[in-house]
Amino acid sequence: MHDPAPRLPFPDATASDGSPAPHPLLAPVLGYLGTWTGRGSGGYPTLDEEFTYAQEVTFSHDGRPFLAYEARAWLIGPDGQPVRPSARESGWWRLQPDGRVEALITQPTGIAELCTGHVRDGAADLTTHQVALAPTAKPVDATRRRYTLTEGDHLSFVHDLAAVGRPLQHHLSAELRRATAGLRV
Template identity: 60%
Template sequence: MFEPVQDNPYPDSHVLDEGPAPHPQLVPVLGLLGRWHGRGEGQYPTLDADFRYEQEVTFSHDGRPFLRYEARAWLIDGSGDPVRPAGREAGWWRVLPDASLEVVLAHPTGIVETYVGQVNGSEFEIRTDEVALTPKAKEVTATRRRYTLGDGELTVLHDMAAVGLPLQHHLTTRLRRRPS
């Protein structure tokens, strides 16, 4: 009735020298490849209190000039124990020949963001170009993110303009690459 299905002949790779060769346009962002894990802190004026979280982030590729991106986070208490799932997002980082970036991220909360940005050595800064919301999604009008690689760590600073407030700091995350 059904024909046998073969394994995906074009798997994603998050490790250099495994899987397909990276597209030459990915050279400026190859340092992001991998599975990352760490902790962060967040705040926003509309929240009752600041919060702490853990996060996993994966950057991978399939040989074409873009990275697949996935992130998931969970809140933790003061002892570092998990409390509940938190943010989750997935998308694509497209690297253009001039090392500029176009990024698309989707959130299960009904928010889709398109970003534009630039690679500057070990720093990658992106800012929203457009934000699309489903009818019941929280109002987010702009975000800006700065990813910085240094000393084996990936630091992410995330600013947000939401629910009538101007762009301001929201999240700081420090991640370390997980062994493959």
């Protein structure tokens, strides 16, 4: 008979709170760790009208040289209350020694983006390297995402989109505030 499965998670914590220490390559993005919430607005030429949305973005890590990324959004009605879920994404930001970022971002609508970019002075700028689409997904050709940390635990988000035959143009922007700090996946 063999030993039972080991207890998980494996003990590799080095931080005083029991979470793993951040990998040194995460230094340029340590300020992003945690959960961010706020509101934004969006639109696109193929939509009937502009819209307001609430957003929650979480960045976490498990001690390896990448961030786990998750974003959720809800459409907001004229009364300021959520109407229904909107976008949802998850993925990974892989940090490179020279400050470059390779990001994989997937959406349940059948879109997977491979983005590349850099992080400098609290600002991450990611542009499309490649887009993979499920057979029934909306045609997306390119995106550009900018995340900017500002004073007082604010995170600005701007998303440009080239889709359904349209050129790259503004799609979304939001102002988020830190809701929680976070250090692990």
